[in-house]
Amino acid sequence: MRRSEARTGLGLIAPTVIIVLAVVVLPILWSISLAFQRVRLINLRSAGILGQFSLRNFENVVSAPGFVDTLVTTLTYSVLGTASSIALGLVASLALRKIFRGRGFVRSIMLLPYVAPVVAVTFVWQTMLSPQFGVVNYWGQHILGWSKPIAFLSEKTNELSLFGWSIPIPTALLTVIAFEAWRQFPFAFLFLTARLQAIPGSLEEAARVDGATISQRFRYIIWPQLLPTIAVLSVLRFIWTFTSFDDIYLLTGGGAGTEVISVRVYNFLTGRGDIGLASAQALVIALVLAILVAVYIKLFGKREEDLS
Amino acid sequence: MTTTDVRPAAVATELRRTERSWSRDRFENRFFGIARWGVIVGLLIATIFPFYYMVLLSMRGLGDVLNNPGSLWLELGQVSLNAYTRVLAPVASGGEGFLGFMRNSAVLAVGTVVLTLAVSVPGSYAVSRLRFFGRRQVSALFLAVYLFPSILLAVPLYVFFTRVGMRGSLIAVILVYVSQTVAVSIYMLRNYLDTIPVSLEEAAALDGCSRLGIMRRISLPLAMPAIIANGLFVFMVAWNEFLFALLFLVDDRDRWTVSLGLSQLTGNSIEIPTTVLMAAAVITTIPIVVIFFASERLLTEGLTSGAEKG
Numbered sequence: 001m002r003r004s005e006a007r008t009g010l011g012l013i014a015p016t017v018i019i020v021l022a023v024v025v026l027p028i029l030w031s032i033s034l035a036f037q038r039v040r041l042i043n044l045r046s047a048g049i050l051g052q053f054s055l056r057n058f059e060n061v062v063s064a065p066g067f068v069d070t071l072v073t074t075l076t077y078s079v080l081g082t083a084s085s086i087a088l089g090l091v092a093s094l095a096l097r098k099i100f101r102g103r104g105f106v107r108s109i110m111l112l113p114y115v116a117p118v119v120a121v122t123f124v125w126q127t128m129l130s131p132q133f134g135v136v137n138y139w140g141q142h143i144l145g146w147s148k149p150i151a152f153l154s155e156k157t158n159e160l161s162l163f164g165w166s167i168p169i170p171t172a173l174l175t176v177i178a179f180e181a182w183r184q185f186p187f188a189f190l191f192l193t194a195r196l197q198a199i200p201g202s203l204e205e206a207a208r209v210d211g212a213t214i215s216q217r218f219r220y221i222i223w224p225q226l227l228p229t230i231a232v233l234s235v236l237r238f239i240w241t242f243t244s245f246d247d248i249y250l251l252t253g254g255g256a257g258t259e260v261i262s263v264r265v266y267n268f269l270t271g272r273g274d275i276g277l278a279s280a281q282a283l284v285i286a287l288v289l290a291i292l293v294a295v296y297i298k299l300f301g302k303r304e305e306d307l308s
Numbered sequence: 309m310t311t312t313d314v315r316p317a318a319v320a321t322e323l324r325r326t327e328r329s330w331s332r333d334r335f336e337n338r339f340f341g342i343a344r345w346g347v348i349v350g351l352l353i354a355t356i357f358p359f360y361y362m363v364l365l366s367m368r369g370l371g372d373v374l375n376n377p378g379s380l381w382l383e384l385g386q387v388s389l390n391a392y393t394r395v396l397a398p399v400a401s402g403g404e405g406f407l408g409f410m411r412n413s414a415v416l417a418v419g420t421v422v423l424t425l426a427v428s429v430p431g432s433y434a435v436s437r438l439r440f441f442g443r444r445q446v447s448a449l450f451l452a453v454y455l456f457p458s459i460l461l462a463v464p465l466y467v468f469f470t471r472v473g474m475r476g477s478l479i480a481v482i483l484v485y486v487s488q489t490v491a492v493s494i495y496m497l498r499n500y501l502d503t504i505p506v507s508l509e510e511a512a513a514l515d516g517c518s519r520l521g522i523m524r525r526i527s528l529p530l531a532m533p534a535i536i537a538n539g540l541f542v543f544m545v546a547w548n549e550f551l552f553a554l555l556f557l558v559d560d561r562d563r564w565t566v567s568l569g570l571s572q573l574t575g576n577s578i579e580i581p582t583t584v585l586m587a588a589a590v591i592t593t594i595p596i597v598v599i600f601f602a603s604e605r606l607l608t609e610g611l612t613s614g615a616e617k618g
Contacts, residue, residue: 008519009440012430016490017446019427023487024453027464034464041470088351095347106348108604112355115600117548119567120589123574124358127365127582135361138378182354190608213336236455243457246550250571262459269463270555278463286460 034279041273057280066259071288073173074260077248078241081180086233088181089188090226093196094218107193114186122250125179129153156257172256176248180241188233195229196222231300235293242289261285362593366391366586373583391587399561404580406588408562409569416478416553416565417546420485421539428490429535432497433523437506450491458488458551466555476560484552489542496541500534501527537606540599547596566592 036053061067092110096103113121128134131149140146150158155171199222207217245262248254254263261281268278364380365373367387372379397403434440435447465484469475504527512522528535550567557563564572570588573580600607 005438005519006440009434009438009443012434012438013440013446015427016431016494017449019483019487019490020449020453023465023483024456024461025449027461027468028456030468031460031464034467039467041467091347092351095344095351098344106352108601109352110355111600111604111608112359112597115544115548115596116359117550117567117592117596119548119550119571120362120592121358123570123585123589124362126574127586128358128361133374133377133582135377135380142378194608211333213333214340215336239455239457243459245459245462250550253575262457265459265463269466275463275467282460282463285457289457 031279032283034275035283036280037276039275041275057276058284060277061280061284069257070259070261070264073258074242076173077177077180077258077260078238080177081184081241082234082237084177084181085184085237086188086230088185089190089233090192090230092185092189093192094222096193097196110189111186113183114190118183118246119250121183122179122247126153126251129175153252154256170257172252172258176251176258179247179251180244183247184237184241187237191229191233192226195226199225235296238296239289239293242292243285359593362586362589365583366590368583370581370583391581391584392591394584395587395591404569404573404584404588405561406566406569406591409564409566410591412478412557412563413547413565413567416481416485417543419478419482420489420546421542423482423486424489424493424542425535425539427486428493428497428538429528429531430523431490432494432501433527435494436498436501437509437527450494453487454491454495462551462555465552469556475556476563478557478563481552481556484556485546485549488549489545493538493542496538497531497534500531504530533606537603540603541607544596544599 035057036055038054038056096107096110128136129152131137131151134149136152137146137149141149150171152175153172157168158171203221204217207221212220243262244260245266248258248260249263249266252258254260254267262285265278265281265285268274268281364382367382367389369386369388369390372386394402395404395406397405398408399405435443461484466475469477469480474480508530509522509526512526513519517525547565548567549565550571553565553568554571557565557568558572566588570585570592573588574585
């Protein structure tokens with residue numbers, strides 16, 4: 001009986017495992033091997049599975065112009081994008097905690113940016129922010145008194161003078177971060193709402209009877225319970241933002257100081273047709289990501305255990 | 309998550325402070341009572357406005373938009389659906405051929421749903437119910453696949469399918485989509501199956517039902533809501549997907565999906581008016597919004613179940 005169960009189990013899971021091995025695991029291994037070879041799209045047919053291995057691609061990745069800039073941009077984009085989307089999701093889930101008429105509907109509306117096709121929403125944002133006929137620049141000039149339209153997606157920096165100091169503002173980068181926050185906050189909202197619903201009401205009730213105010217109840221009762229969820233969300237969102245391609249490629253094409261690593265991989269692959277270089281660049285992303293996540297878990301993993 | 313971390317000492321000091329200024333509680337109640345509605349209204353506007361603007365522009369004429377970019381209303385007399393007819397009509401008759409793109413997207417999405425469910429329903433049943441060697445390793449593998457960023461897969465898959473000469477084929481894209489969705493699909497279905505009592509299946513087994521008979525007669529009908537929700541979720545992922553469609557299908561206009569079509573037309577041609585492209589954006593979005601509102605509860609529960617454990 002036990003043995004037949006095992007056989008059935010393996011039989012049922014086998015198709016999934018085969019697909020995952022064939023379309024995910026093997027390609028990754030192959031990509032690692034490609035990263036150490038000189039392969040271009042043109043000479044692909046003549047190149048074997050095992051060619052000559054060298055570290056040339058990695059040298060080229062690191063020494064290519066803009067490598068450090070891209071890394072810094074990617075880090076800024078993913079840290080700020082992750083933080084702002086989670087913060088917005090937290091605020092939204094707290095604001096929608098108390099039951100009111102139509103809350104279910106409002107909650108579904110909030111999820112729209114996350115489920116809508118990314119190509120459609122990036123196009124709407126591009127149009128809204130357009131310096132020629134975008135609605136944002138129109139109202140910015142007519143109500144907020146901007147002297148000239150702002151090219152949100154194609155302007156690298158804008159000098160903002162404040163108390164006689166002129167501070168450079170990375171306009172395009174901030175805009176794509178704002179887009180990221182807008183599109184991804186529903187993800188955090190969804191999970192934080194689910195977590196909030198699982199907190200027993202009796203605790204807060206007790207604290208309220210003892211005279212704890214709203215902010216105190218949040219600080220000492222809700223926040224500690226949400227922290228593990230926020231920690232997990234941070235890791236997930238960071239991984240996905242760090243490697244996200246669609247949003248920036250569609251909004252700016254990687255121009256105006258918004259080139260992130262994944263856009264670079266795409267350009268190496270399709271623009272230059274340099275497979276080895278693209279693989280090496282992708283491998284560098286994976287390495288940087290692995291190191292950052294490991295550091296994060298090392299720093300915060302312990303503290304989180306203490307809290308929960 | 310068993311302890312509650314109330315920190316009595318800290319609360320006590322805060323309380324003493326509160327007694328001194330007894331109005332803090334009243335102030336906070338009022339402040340957060342108002343701030344809460346401010347936040348709700350603000351977030352609603354921020355989430356809805358881009359979609360409203362999308363529909364609005366798709367129904368206005370280009371000249372009208374250029375002359376009066378700040379207008380947020382549509383007068384009934386101005387409504388024009390010309391953009392939609394132009395977007396949907398085939399290229400041969402002066403349109404942009406979005407009907408064809410929609411067919412491609414639908415073929416891809418339905419193919420992905422069918423194939424994903426065909427492998428993930430038995431797979432999730434095995435992971436949820438049966439003890440077999442390597443069960444835990446398989447779950448870990450699927451989690452890793454779920455987290456694995458697709459840009460890292462883009463290079464080897466692009467190279468592989470180019471080499472075997474299948475890069476432009478819809479089959480190749482379906483295969484890639486299945487590999488991207490199958491992990492999360494198994495995760496969602498397993499969570500649901502875990503909530504169905506095993507006793508029903510045991511009763512069927514006592515009555516002499518075989519393992520596959522139990523799956524077909526008992527577990528599958530009971531899991532139907534989750535399977536449907538899962539199918540819709542996979543459909544949405546496949547319909548929205550952009551990166552692999554761009555890498556694999558961009559060379560041949562007849563194979564473009566709606567997402568790819570929209571991105572290519574906005575990026576590369578100046579002669580198509582923004583209002584027409586807006587109609588294309590609306591057409592791309594509508595199926596997703598309809599499916600989402602039809603299945604929203606099933607979907608959110610399926611995705612977050614297990615998450616509330618922290």
